[in-house]
Amino acid sequence: MPFRYDPGELGPQEVEIGVSHCGICHSDLHLIANDWGISQYPFIPGHEVIGTIAAVGADVRSLTVGQRVGLGWQSNSCGECEWCIRGMENLCPAIEGTCVHRNGGYADRVRANARFVIPIPAALMSEHAAPLLCGGITVYSPLRAHGVNPSSRVGVIGIGGLGHLAIQFARVFGAEVTAFSTSAGKEEEARALGAHHFVNSRESKALKEVAGTLDFILSTINADQDWATYIQALRPTGTLCFVGVPPSPVAVHAFPLISGLRSISGSPIGSPYQLKEMLDVAARHGVKAQIEPFPMAKANEAIEKVKKNKVRYRAVLAN
Ligand code: NAP
Ligand code: ZN
Numbered sequence: 001m002p003f004r005y006d007p008g009e010l011g012p013q014e015v016e017i018g019v020s021h022c023g024i025c026h027s028d029l030h031l032i033a034n035d036w037g038i039s040q041y042p043f044i045p046g047h048e049v050i051g052t053i054a055a056v057g058a059d060v061r062s063l064t065v066g067q068r069v070g071l072g073w074q075s076n077s078c079g080e081c082e083w084c085i086r087g088m089e090n091l092c093p094a095i096e097g098t099c100v101h102r103n104g105g106y107a108d109r110v111r112a113n114a115r116f117v118i119p120i121p122a123a124l125m126s127e128h129a130a131p132l133l134c135g136g137i138t139v140y141s142p143l144r145a146h147g148v149n150p151s152s153r154v155g156v157i158g159i160g161g162l163g164h165l166a167i168q169f170a171r172v173f174g175a176e177v178t179a180f181s182t183s184a185g186k187e188e189e190a191r192a193l194g195a196h197h198f199v200n201s202r203e204s205k206a207l208k209e210v211a212g213t214l215d216f217i218l219s220t221i222n223a224d225q226d227w228a229t230y231i232q233a234l235r236p237t238g239t240l241c242f243v244g245v246p247p248s249p250v251a252v253h254a255f256p257l258i259s260g261l262r263s264i265s266g267s268p269i270g271s272p273y274q275l276k277e278m279l280d281v282a283a284r285h286g287v288k289a290q291i292e293p294f295p296m297a298k299a300n301e302a303i304e305k306v307k308k309n310k311v312r313y314r315a316v317l318a319n
Pocket of ligand 2: 025026027028047073134135
């Protein structure tokens with residue numbers, strides 16, 4: 001039975017989007033399972049939305065009915081705090097999530113504050129653009145923030161929805177890219193996406209061989225690992241950055257951090273301005289998600305396939 005709800009009156013700063021596509025991010029699976037203890041049921045997942053504006057609130061001037069737009073993880077912020085004023089709305093303490101505080105995008109319609117609804121460049125096809133709204137921005141933002149450039153050697157751990165976009169963006173920034181994967185069968189595709197090197201992370205010998213070779217490692221996996229090995233893979237001043245959420249605390253020795261001036265960090269999605277920039281970079285440099293399409297009615301089937309790590313590389317639901 002499809003779930004129906006009455007969204008009430010459209011707020012003056014909100015827009016309503018008629019959903020055409022919605023990507024399946026692994027965060028949706030975490031939320032369905034209440035892994036983070038924040039889910040409320042009945043729960044409508046979905047935060048990689050593409051669609052067209054169906055209605056605009058009374059005060060919205062930036063968007064018009066019929067325009068093609070995207071909406072990611074964040075759907076509102078306070079608009080007044082230091083972080084909002086600095087253009088870092090994704091750090092606002094009053095952040096609202098598209099499918100956490102609201103009803104998400106596995107749906108016909110979805111609503112958000114207009115500041116978080118981004119026009120989609122004409123060069124991007126909707127099904128290829130949907131995964132950029134969360135997966136894309138989540139990897140773009142830290143690569144950019146950490147100054148990845150043609151002299152950088154970048155590692156990407158986990159070649160799933162986020163990871164396959166991270167390889168592409170790291171290449172666009174000119175870096176030498178190493179893919180770390182538990183799936184030997186992904187090597188050829190990882191190289192086709194732009195990876196120069198492929199390391200099977202189940203082979204401890206292969207992992208040891210990359211010791212001291214990387215400036216920036218982005219972990220996109222949702223599993224525990226021997227993080228010490230990845231810290232060892234960093235060159236002095238290098239950073240291991242988490243965007244994927246492993247279930248256990250990350251326990252590492254301080255000495256390799258101290259001796260090599262190495263850092264561990266994390267990064268949450270990106271701001272609306274960065275979303276615009278990322279979409280423009282994707283359009284100009286041909287970054288696009290490799291997708292498996294599913295009809296919206298087959299969402300459960302698609303989710304099962306994501307859970308089994310069988311999707312290459314992003315499942316996208318279409319209405
Ligand atoms: P995904 O498409 O399912 O990809 C995850 C990849 O991790 C898999 O393709 C697999 O890559 C690897 N992996 C899976 N299970 C593993 C295991 N047991 N051991 C080692 N590697 C394993 O997921 P996603 O949508 O990219 O999301 C990844 C994580 O990022 C999730 O935790 C999600 O919640 C998080 N996330 C964070 C943010 C943020 O703002 N920080 C935003 C979006 C998502 P290989 O086959 O190559 O090993
Ligand atoms: Zn997501």
